[in-house]
Amino acid sequence: xxxxxxxxxxxxxxxxxxxxxxxxxxxxxxxxxxxxxxxxxxxxxxxxxxxxxxxxxxxxxxxxxxxxxxxxxxxxxxxxxxxxxxxxxxxxxxxxxxxxxxxxxxxxxxxxxxxxxxxxxxxxxxxxxxxxxxxxxxxxxxxxxxxxxxxxxxxxxxxxxxxxxxxxxxxxxxxxxxxxxxxxxxxxxxxxxxxxxxxxxxxxxxxxxxxxxxxxxxxxxxxxxxxxxxxxxxxxxxxxxxxxxxxxxxxxxxxxxxxxxxxxxxxxxxxxxxxxxxxxxxxxxxxxxxxxxxxxxxxxxxxxxxxxxxxxxxxxxxxxxxxxxxxxxxxxxxxxxxxxxxxxxxxxxxxxxxxxxxxxxxxxxx
Amino acid sequence: xxxxxxxxxxxxxxxxxxxxxxxxxxxxxxxxxxxxxxxxxxxxxxxxxxxxxxxxxxxxxxxxxxxxxxxxxxxxxxxxxxxxxxxxxxxxxxxxxxxxxxxxxxxxxxxxxxxxxxxxxxxxxxxxxxxxxxxxxxxxxxxxxxxxxxxxxxxxxxxxxxxxxxxxxxxxxxxxxxxxxxxxxxxxxxxxxxxxxxxxxxxxxxxxxxxxxxxxxxxxxxxxxxxxxxxxxxxxxxxxxxxxxxxxxxxxxxxxxxxxxxxxxxxxxxxxxxxxxxxxxxxxxxxxxxxxxxxxxxxxxxxxxxxxxxxxxxxxxxxxxxxxxxxxxxxx
Numbered sequence: 110x111x112x113x114x115x116x117x118x119x120x121x122x123x124x125x126x127x128x129x130x131x132x133x134x135x136x137x138x139x140x141x142x143x144x145x146x147x148x149x150x151x152x153x154x155x156x157x158x159x160x161x162x163x164x165x166x167x168x169x170x171x172x173x174x175x176x177x178x179x180x181x182x183x184x185x186x187x188x189x190x191x192x193x194x195x196x197x198x199x200x201x202x203x204x205x206x207x208x209x210x211x212x213x214x215x216x217x218x219x220x221x222x223x224x225x226x227x228x229x230x231x232x233x234x235x236x237x238x239x240x241x242x243x244x245x246x247x248x249x250x251x252x253x254x255x256x257x258x259x260x261x262x263x264x265x266x267x268x269x270x271x272x273x274x275x276x277x278x279x280x281x282x283x284x285x286x287x288x289x290x291x292x293x294x295x296x297x298x299x300x301x302x303x304x305x306x307x308x309x310x311x312x313x314x315x316x317x318x319x320x321x322x323x324x325x326x327x328x329x330x331x332x333x334x335x336x337x338x339x340x341x342x343x344x345x346x347x348x349x350x351x352x353x354x355x356x357x358x359x360x361x362x363x364x365x366x367x368x369x370x371x372x373x374x375x376x377x378x379x380x381x382x383x384x385x386x387x388x389x390x391x392x393x394x395x396x397x398x399x400x401x402x403x404x405x406x407x408x409x410x411x412x413x414x415x416x417x418x419x420x421x422x423x424x425x426x427x428x429x430x431x432x433x434x435x436x437x438x439x440x441x442x443x444x445x446x447x448x449x450x451x452x453x454x455x456x457x458x459x460x461x462x463x464x465x466x467x468x469x470x471x472x473x474x475x
Numbered sequence: 476x477x478x479x480x481x482x483x484x485x486x487x488x489x490x491x492x493x494x495x496x497x498x499x500x501x502x503x504x505x506x507x508x509x510x511x512x513x514x515x516x517x518x519x520x521x522x523x524x525x526x527x528x529x530x531x532x533x534x535x536x537x538x539x540x541x542x543x544x545x546x547x548x549x550x551x552x553x554x555x556x557x558x559x560x561x562x563x564x565x566x567x568x569x570x571x572x573x574x575x576x577x578x579x580x581x582x583x584x585x586x587x588x589x590x591x592x593x594x595x596x597x598x599x600x601x602x603x604x605x606x607x608x609x610x611x612x613x614x615x616x617x618x619x620x621x622x623x624x625x626x627x628x629x630x631x632x633x634x635x636x637x638x639x640x641x642x643x644x645x646x647x648x649x650x651x652x653x654x655x656x657x658x659x660x661x662x663x664x665x666x667x668x669x670x671x672x673x674x675x676x677x678x679x680x681x682x683x684x685x686x687x688x689x690x691x692x693x694x695x696x697x698x699x700x701x702x703x704x705x706x707x708x709x710x711x712x713x714x715x716x717x718x719x720x721x722x723x724x725x726x727x728x729x730x731x732x733x734x735x736x737x738x739x740x741x742x743x744x745x746x747x748x749x750x751x752x753x754x755x756x757x758x759x760x761x762x763x764x765x766x767x768x769x770x771x772x773x774x775x776x777x778x779x780x781x782x783x784x785x786x787x788x789x790x791x792x793x794x795x796x797x798x799x800x801x802x803x804x805x806x807x
Contacts, residue, residue, distance in 0.1 A: 123803070123806070154596075203576055203799075205511075205576070260785040260786050260788070261785060262781055262782055262785035263785070265576065266728075266777075266781055269727070269728075270774045270777050271778070273721060273774040274771050274774050274778070277767050278767075278768075278771070280767040281767040281768050282764075284763050285764045293763075399580050402576060403577055403580060406577045438599075439591060441588040441591035441592040441716070444585065444588020444591070447584055448581055448588060451584065452585070455567055455574070455578055456566075456571050458573055462572075
């Protein structure tokens with residue numbers, strides 16, 4: 110070797126695929142590290158024993174049966190939006206508009222609940238709600254997709270902007286349909302007749318949502334892994350040129366996948382309005398459209414792993430909420446902890462995909 | 476008659492945080508990093524400034540308050556806070572090659588949470604007896620405009636051009652400087668090369684990682700200043716949780732609207748500021764709902780610009796070609 114060129118201390122090389130238990134060991138390690146850092150932060154802020162903090166987090170999520178149901182319901186809703194954005198992500202089409210698509214779905218559902226009673230029987234109202242909110246979500250995602258397919262308009266920025274258009278549209282209708290007058294929000298829709306409210310299974314208010322989302326999850330897993338469409342999505346995501354070469358109509362796949370993505374988001378909005386809250390506010394989706402991006406990515410776009418990652422994020426935010434209440438801190442404390450944990454998990458992906466090769470000591474050559 | 480003399484200064488004041496945010500994001504995007512963490516960075520910049528000046532005001536009440544120190548402390552805190560966020564983003568996306576969208580959204584979650592947490596708990600944590608964070612002396616120092624004769628200050632010229640705090644002028648200077656550096660200097664050329672094709676830039680001997688780090692950190696610092704301007708000047712030193720709202724996303728929208736040109740951003744940000752407050756100036760009578768539709772305007776305008784630029788497909792109007800992609804030398 111030429112003496113003038115100095116070999117750097119280390120260099121980075123791409124790894125071949127690791128066995129699954131090692132990748133999950135790395136992620137688990139990152140999570141443990143993150144939890145230690147979070148405990149340190151919490152101790153610094155509250156001055157409490159970190160173990161007690163974790164007991165509080167656990168109690169915040171599993172303390173009572175009501176809390177468990179709320180936890181499961183939140184996991185289901187987050188999972189639903191995450192499942193929705195996943196097909197687009199597999200295609201490397203960054204749909205950051207889950208928030209807006211779900212909101213529009215919710216708006217369509219609320220519109221049916223407010224305008225249709227008296228004209229149609231209850232079951233027909235529910236059918237109308239379902240159809241219209243799924244359609245509305247699909248249209249909201251279809252607009253950016255159309256421009257992406259035809260003119261290659263940047264979908265990340267387009268869908269992002271569509272979120273705010275949707276928010277303002279909902280804010281507009283919140284004032285139009287306000288009740289009581291002058292309050293600026295809609296309040297519970299049809300509180301007496303309960304028209305358009307989804308039926309309750311037994312005494313479990315949230316069970317229906319959870320079952321629907323579980324069904325969507327299984328369907329999405331099968332669609333992505335075992336159907337021709339799923340295969341086409343994967344090929345377009347890996348290489349658009351290859352897809353074109355083997356005769357896949359890329360434009361068509363983009364539009365179809367985004368429509369599906371929006372439709373499932375619309376379903377999430379429908380569940381939020383029709384089944385959970387029975388009202389509509391501009392913040393009803395509660396940032397899930399953005400959290401879903403992280404859920405989906407953390408699970409490597411695999412619907413089954415997403416159950417785990419969405420559970421993790423909801424568990425943490427509910428637990429952090431409990432800490433905040435217990436130590437009378439601000440509720441935003443949960444966002445800080447979530448952020449720290451995300452940073453660690455995001456960083457850990459590097460060690461799964463790459464390895465660091467250190468310089469060999471001088472004189473040793475192989 | 477539409478009152479332009481009172482409308483325009485308010486539009487400008489609304490526009491300055493957007494201008495700083497979008498100038499920072501433009502620099503970042505020119506290096507190929509799509510930093511969706513800008514809203515979070517602006518929150519962090521704002522709250523770090525608030526924390527700095529809060530403790531300074533606590534320790535120097537009344538006459539002991541030095542306006543110059545009162546400006547420098549929050550300014551430094553803000554710069555350090557937003558620099559750290561920029562470094563974190565760079566470390567994750569450039570060194571560890573993580574996905575930029577996910578990292579950016581995580582930064583936003585963290586930053587907004589950080590801002591709201593300390594904004595809401597600062598008083599409790601510091602054990603002071605104040606009811607809320609109101610930093611009037613610091614804000615007065617930030618808002619002080621040029622010492623003008625009353626006649627000039629009252630004229631339309633004074634109101635339109637000379638009525639702002641010093642950060643507003645700095646924002647315009649930063650934007651114009653950034654535009655000059657990007658389009659007229661060798662550094663700017665190298666930076667654009669890194670954003671368009673890091674492979675080519677690397678082959679030409681440009682240190683891709685260093686440029687990405689420098690541009691993204693500088694961009695974060697500038698964006699953080701936007702947050703500081705908002706809380707110290709626009710909001711008169713009063714911190715309210717979530718008051719900053721969606722301005723961070725609007726700053727990202729502005730980057731697209733200006734097709735990655737900070738000098739266009741100066742006027743465009745004032746236009747956006749105007750669109751943002753248009754609903755207060757358009758007489759709508761009793762129809763409150765229609766105001767919500769007017770608030771949609773900046774986003775709709777951005778979407779239209781996004782569509783038009785992609786349809787015209789002119790080469791100089793496109794986003795940097797490698798925007799959003801991590802660079803790894805051994806990959807092709």
